[in-house]
Structure formats: C-alpha cells, structure tokens
Amino acid sequence: EIRKDGYWYILKNEGNQIWYNYCTFFYDNGTIFGGISIEDSNLSQKENEFQNGTFYESEKDCKYCWGRFIINGSTIKFERWYPGEGPLRAYVRKGQIINDTTFHISEIYRFQNGEKTEVSPTDETYHFKPLTPKPDSTNQFAK
Numbered sequence: 001e002i003r004k005d006g007y008w009y010i011l012k013n014e015g016n017q018i019w020y021n022y023c024t025f026f027y028d029n030g031t032i033f034g035g036i037s038i039e040d041s042n043l044s045q046k047e048n049e050f051q052n053g054t055f056y057e058s059e060k061d062c063k064y065c066w067g068r069f070i071i072n073g074s075t076i077k078f079e080r081w082y083p084g085e086g087p088l089r090a091y092v093r094k095g096q097i098i099n100d101t102t103f104h105i106s107e108i109y110r111f112q113n114g115e116k117t118e119v120s121p122t123d124e125t126y127h128f129k130p131l132t133p134k135p136d137s138t139n140q141f142a143k
Contacts, residue, residue, distance in 0.1 A: 003100050006130035027137040032067045032078050047131060056135035064088055076103050101128035
C-alpha cells in the first residue's frame with residue numbers, strides 16, 4: 001500500500017528552478033486528483049490552497065484533474081485524462097511500489113478496445129509528502 005495522507009510528486013530540476021511535477025492526491029476510494037506542477041517558490045502557497053479548499057473549488061470541474069488508480073501487489077496503475085492538441089486522451093501510468101512513500105512509473109500507454117496502444121517507457125519516481133487536510137475526493141467524474 002501507499003500512503004494517502006498527503007500528496008505525491010515527481011521532483012524535477014529545470015535550470016535554476018525546482019518543480020514539484022504531477023502533484024497528485026490518492027484516495028482510499030481509488031480516485032486520484034491533481035496532476036499539477038508547482039514551482040518550488042510557490043509550494044507553500046499551493047499547499048495552503050490544498051488545505052483551505054481553494055484548489056479543490058477551482059479545479060473540481062476540471063475533467064483532466066481526476067482519475068482512478070489500482071494497486072495489485074506491488075504494481076500500481078493510474079489512469080487519467082491528459083490535455084493536448086485535440087480532445088483529451090486517457091493514458092495509464094504503470095509501475096512498481098518501492099515502499100509506502102515511493103513508487104516508480106516505468107510505462108505509459110493508452111488502453112483502447114481491450115489492447116495497449118501508444119506504449120512508451122518512462123522513468124518517473126514519485127515521492128510522498130504528508131499534508132492534512134487534503135482536498136475532497138468527491139467529483140462528478142468518479143461516480
């Protein structure tokens with residue numbers, strides 16, 4: 001199992017800036033919420049927005065902020081919509097849980113008509129940061 005009493009992120013260093021990429025909340029009901037990037041200098045402000053409900057209120061109707069996850073043994077998979085050119089497209093990220101505060105995603109793909117398509121390798125290590133309270137998981141997309 002992974003921890004769910006905070007958020008998950010990929011730490012990226014771009015030039016002189018540190019980014020917390022794909023900041024995502026995982027919930028006991030199998031829902032994920034977020035997927036945003038936060039510049040290090042704005043992290044405490046964004047965490048305040050997570051805690052006081054401002055972030056949830058501004059993003060709760062954003063279809064690509066929501067998704068689902070499944071854990072099977074040490075394998076984790078999560079699927080959400082991703083913006084791009086044209087309509088939103090759903091992609092699955094799949095990897096291995098290292099411990100309750102770290103997992104590694106090694107594959108991204110689409111699942112269409114019962115088959116994996118657009119398979120590509122990736123190297124994304126997610127880390128956990130405790131934060132309470134976190135945004136609500138209630139939304140119109142995961143019902």
